[in-house]
Amino acid sequence: MLIGRKAEQAAVTRLVAGARVGRSGVLVLAGEAGIGKSALLEDAAAQAEGMQVLRAAGSESERNVPFAGLLQLLRPVLGLLDKIPGPQAEALGVGLALREGTTTDRFAVGAATLSLVSRCAEDRPLLLLIDDAHALDRPSAEAVVFVARRLMADRVALVLTTREHAGSPVFEADLPQLHLGGLELTAASRLLARHAQQPVTADLVARVHAATEGNPLAIVEFAGEIERLDRVGPHTPLPVPQGAVRSFTRRIAALSPPAQGALLLAAISDGDLGVIARAADDLKTDETYLAEAENAGLVAVTAGRIAFRHSLVPSSAYAAAPEALRRRAHAAVADALPPGDDERRAWHRAESIIGFDDEVAGTLHAVGRRAQDRSAYDVAATAYERGALLTEDNEERSRRFLLAGESAWLAGQLDRAQSLLAESAQLTTDERMLAEVDGVRGGIALRAGSLEDARTLLSGAASTMSGTDPDTAVVLLADLMLAHFYLADTAGAVRLAARVEDVVPRANSTVAQVRGELVVGVAHVLAGEPGINRIRSAVRRISDSPEQARDPRHPDWDVLGTLFLRESSTGRDLMERTLQELRERGALATLPTVLFYAARDDATTDRWADGVARYQEAIAMSRETGDTTALVLCLAGLSWLHARIGNSEDCTASADEAMRIGAERHVHLGRIWAMFARGELALALGDAAAAVERFEGLAAELVSIGVGDVDVSPGPELAEALVRVGRTEEGGAVARAYAEQAHAKGQPWALARAERALAMTSDGDDEAAAHFDTALTHHASTLDAYEAARTRLAYGAALRRRRQRVAARPHLRAALETFDRLGAEPWARTAAGELDATGETPQRRGAGRTAVLTAQELQIARLLAGGKTTRETAAAMFLSPKTVEYHLRHAYTKLGIHSRSELATALGD
Numbered sequence: 031m032l033i034g035r036k037a038e039q040a041a042v043t044r045l046v047a048g049a050r051v052g053r054s055g056v057l058v059l060a061g062e063a064g065i066g067k068s069a070l071l072e073d074a075a076a077q078a079e080g081m082q083v084l085r086a087a088g089s090e091s092e093r094n095v096p097f098a099g100l101l102q103l104l105r106p107v108l109g110l111l112d113k114i115p116g117p118q119a120e121a122l123g124v125g126l127a128l129r130e131g132t133t134t135d136r137f138a139v140g141a142a143t144l145s146l147v148s149r150c151a152e153d154r155p156l157l158l159l160i161d162d163a164h165a166l167d168r169p170s171a172e173a174v175v176f177v178a179r180r181l182m183a184d185r186v187a188l189v190l191t192t193r194e195h196a197g198s199p200v201f202e203a204d205l206p207q208l209h210l211g212g213l214e215l216t217a218a219s220r221l222l223a224r225h226a227q228q229p230v231t232a233d234l235v236a237r238v239h240a241a242t243e244g245n246p247l248a249i250v251e252f253a254g255e256i257e258r259l260d261r262v263g264p265h266t267p268l269p270v271p272q273g274a275v276r277s278f279t280r281r282i283a284a285l286s287p288p289a290q291g292a293l294l295l296a297a298i299s300d301g302d303l304g305v306i307a308r309a310a311d312d313l314k315t316d317e318t319y320l321a322e323a324e325n326a327g328l329v330a331v332t333a334g335r336i337a338f339r340h341s342l343v344p345s346s347a348y349a350a351a352p353e354a355l356r357r358r359a360h361a362a363v364a365d366a367l368p369p370g371d372d373e374r375r376a377w378h379r380a381e382s383i384i385g386f387d388d389e390v391a392g393t394l395h396a397v398g399r400r401a402q403d404r405s406a407y408d409v410a411a412t413a414y415e416r417g418a419l420l421t422e423d424n425e426e427r428s429r430r431f432l433l434a435g436e437s438a439w440l441a442g443q444l445d446r447a448q449s450l451l452a453e454s455a456q457l458t459t460d461e462r463m464l465a466e467v468d469g470v471r472g473g474i475a476l477r478a479g480s481l482e483d484a485r486t487l488l489s490g491a492a493s494t495m496s497g498t499d500p501d502t503a504v505v506l507l508a509d510l511m512l513a514h515f516y517l518a519d520t521a522g523a524v525r526l527a528a529r530v531e532d533v534v535p536r537a538n539s540t541v542a543q544v545r546g547e548l549v550v551g552v553a554h555v556l557a558g559e560p561g562i563n564r565i566r567s568a569v570r571r572i573s574d575s576p577e578q579a580r581d582p583r584h585p586d587w588d589v590l591g592t593l594f595l596r597e598s599s600t601g602r603d604l605m606e607r608t609l610q611e612l613r614e615r616g617a618l619a620t621l622p623t624v625l626f627y628a629a630r631d632d633a634t635t636d637r638w639a640d641g642v643a644r645y646q647e648a649i650a651m652s653r654e655t656g657d658t659t660a661l662v663l664c665l666a667g668l669s670w671l672h673a674r675i676g677n678s679e680d681c682t683a684s685a686d687e688a689m690r691i692g693a694e695r696h697v698h699l700g701r702i703w704a705m706f707a708r709g710e711l712a713l714a715l716g717d718a719a720a721a722v723e724r725f726e727g728l729a730a731e732l733v734s735i736g737v738g739d740v741d742v743s744p745g746p747e748l749a750e751a752l753v754r755v756g757r758t759e760e761g762g763a764v765a766r767a768y769a770e771q772a773h774a775k776g777q778p779w780a781l782a783r784a785e786r787a788l789a790m791t792s793d794g795d796d797e798a799a800a801h802f803d804t805a806l807t808h809h810a811s812t813l814d815a816y817e818a819a820r821t822r823l824a825y826g827a828a829l830r831r832r833r834q835r836v837a838a839r840p841h842l843r844a845a846l847e848t849f850d851r852l853g854a855e856p857w858a859r860t861a862a863g864e865l866d867a868t869g870e871t872p873q874r875r876g877a878g879r880t881a882v883l884t885a886q887e888l889q890i891a892r893l894l895a896g897g898k899t900t901r902e903t904a905a906a907m908f909l910s911p912k913t914v915e916y917h918l919r920h921a922y923t924k925l926g927i928h929s930r931s932e933l934a935t936a937l938g939d
């Protein structure tokens with residue numbers, strides 16, 4: 031029976047009650063050792079009448095066993111594995127080592143666990159209890175956090191306990207957390223009374239309470255020593271100030287040496303009596319000495335196992351033993367493990383050795399590779415690292431540190447990856463090895479660091495590789511190209527293209543050749559030179575023979591070409607197909623970048639609502655995965671859309687964050703877009719003076735970072751804003767300068783914008799009309815409906831001011847129709863006002879119906895309208911089917927429909 035803890039108990043009760051009615055809940059109980067976390071967890075278990083309960087507990091000894099915790103948790107329901115989507119079942123099966131195979135995606139197991147848990151809860155409400163989550167193996171902990179973040183409408187309650195350890199994924203995750211402090215004085219008094227053999231004076235209760243700060247374990251330990259405590263004078267501090275740990279340590283120290291040895295073996299072997307018995311000889315003891323520890327209240331001997339009174343017992347026993355004895359104990363346990371248990375043996379051997387041991391190092395290397403195949407990257411990193419430490423040969427040692435560093439990066443542990451890679455680099459003078467290290471470092475910088483660092487590292491690595499390994503060099507150069515793109519370094523991109531042209535002919539693989547074509551094409555397009563044909567041919571090769579030409583590790587390059595082509599026919603399906611595959615694989619680490627490209631494509635055509643939804647999904651995901659580059663780009667893209675839609679708060683918030691992180695990480699492209707967005711917002715809301723200031727700031731910034739690309743220049747917007755504040759002459763100068771640049775590039779998109787700016791700043795009516803007409807001709811060969819509508823609006827407004835009302839109307843009508851369709855609310859209002867001023871009552875079709883949906887509702891509705899089942903949609907969105915249904919119900923209400931068959935029409939598909 032719990033004493034005290036009424037509020038905490040009530041929180042757990044609410045959670046469990048919610049789960050019964052389909053409202054998922056998560057609670058992390060956090061606090062120091064012995065504070066009563068497990069006791070509260072037991073109390074939760076006692077409330078689970080009629081529910082299915084799944085339990086697991088983290089344990090130090092299984093910290094390096096990939097997915098040990100998850101397997102414990104899910105074992106009773108693995109029969110349902112074939113009821114979840116195939117690729118997920120595959121990923122989970124491989125992760126839990128139930129199936130042969132490999133998985134590459136760090137979050138795939140989490141996505142599959144979510145499906146399994148939610149499937150399980152369809153039969154009966156489910157209570158998941160995880161004790162000591164801080165000691166879970168990290169891959170399991172991350173999968174659990176992944177699930178916890180996404181539970182919403184399922185009949186599931188999840189209660190976890192954790193010590194407040196920095197670095198523990200559960201403790202540090204943004205999950206609802208309850209901090210457990212000490213018991214109140216009255217509760218402490220009742221607890222002491224329950225466990226003491228004799229009456230306890232009020233004075234002693236108060237002193238115990240103060241000395242233990244209400245820690246129940248410490249109170250229980252004191253309860254056995256009342257007699258001794260009674261003899262301590264009133265002004266002397268109680269003799270066991272650190273409570274429990276000290277008390278266990280003292281009792282361990284009082285054991286005979288052979289009993290201490292047996293207890294140490296028990297601690298190391300996780301209480302396996304068979305192993306202890308076989309290992310005992312080497313420590314000059316035998317298992318019967320454990321009776322001493324049992325008498326001291328440290329362990330209980332049960333069938334074949336030693337159960338510890340508390341998890342502090344094994345850690346205290348381990349801490350109390352001298353180093354040399356620990357090593358001998360590990361060696362003895364390694365020898366005593368059954369023949370099949372090679373992984374565990376390797377870990378114990380590693381702990382038993384001072385110096386080098388190539389054989390054990392080799393075994394750990396193999397352990398690392400197997401963990402990697404199961405995408406348990408954290409465990410892989412540890413295994414490679416331990417292997418490296420036991421390796422004598424510096425080159426081999428360096429390679430193992432490199433593998434450890436790469437795995438740590440794939441596990442999302444940046445600092446650890448960096449220090450492992452630094453270790454690797456220090457051990458070798460081999461050029462190729464150093465280039466490999468820099469290649470990985472460059473890849474990290476590209477996704478989660480400074481893009482300027484990425485440029486330096488990747489460039490150096492590619493130079494070294496290009497002589498001996500052209501295929502690898504092309505892959506590095508492609509990453510380098512992305513760095514240039516995000517740095518908005520067009521000139522650098524063109525120079526880079528020349529390097530690629532030089533290497534590609536010597537590359538053997540189709541992937542390298544196709545990638546090379548794309549890189550060169552993209553560089554030229556960025557610079558405004560002809561490159562489209564090369565991109566098109568590469569995209570065709572990817573579409574036609576995906577097996578050879580695609581590269582699952584770099585899915586961004588499968589869709590980048592499509593984005594640059596901006597054609598409706600070529601490669602469209604490739605973008606959707608790639609996204610779908612990444613979703614099926616649970617490839618969260620690469621999804622944000624690909625979603626970014628897809629959203630960018632939506633934003634520059636006419637699917638703004640989808641663009642917002644995809645940006646938002648990618649932003650949430652990149653925060654989870656630590657992909658700061660994708661985060662900045664998506665925030666910037668989103669702020670730009672919000673500017674045009676007229677959501678000023680959302681625009682400003684996203685833009686500010688993009689500019690802040692973008693400055694830290696040198697994601698100039700994102701920073702530029704965010705600055706652009708802030709200018710456009712001012713322009714859209716009619717604050718021309720602010721717009722001038724912001725666009726001038728942007729123009730100055732572009733000069734200062736050396737970006738000359740006309741496509742990111744705000745010339746036309748600045749010209750327009752200058753005209754609006756009456757600085758027409760200056761506006762004209764800006765327009766002419768921009769037009770010069772646009773002509774140099776010769777692309778219709780920039781030319782159209784240039785002609786519009788010239789029209790808006792020219793004095794002669796005929797001259798203006800001629801520029802507007804030329805602009806419209808150029809617009810006709812681009813896909814950007816918004817830009818075209820802006821020109822129509824300006825044209826119509828100019829005609830209206832010249833009292834050519836009839837001529838003005840068709841332009842204004844077309845502009846209004848487009849702005850309405852896109853959801854560009856401020857611009858639609860302006861166009862409607864202009865039309866009204868010509869004497870025609872504007873017909874507003876209102877914002878698209880989709881605009882009322884949240885991003886998630888829209889994405890779910892689209893997938894379902896496209897023919898996916900609820901289950902497939904759930905898998906694609908990393909949600910449970912119940913959560914999908916929950917969002918769908920909201921979407922129905924907002925759209926005023928009642929069935930799935932009405933969805934497609936309601937969405938305007």
Ligand SMILES: Nc1ncnc2c1ncn2[C@@H]1O[C@H](COP(=O)(O)OP(=O)(O)OP(=O)(O)O)[C@@H](O)[C@H]1O
Nearest residue numbers: 032033035062063064065066067068069246247341
């Ligand atoms: N509210 C309570 N009422 C009665 N006994 C309690 C209470 N809280 C804790 N205890 C007892 O105190 C001891 C320590 O509690 P518990 O094992 O739950 O701590 P813990 O926080 O799980 O510690 P650890 O982090 O070491 O796992 C146990 O014997 C437990 O039964």
Ligand SMILES: [Mg+2]
Nearest residue numbers: 067068161162
């Ligand atoms: Mg506990």
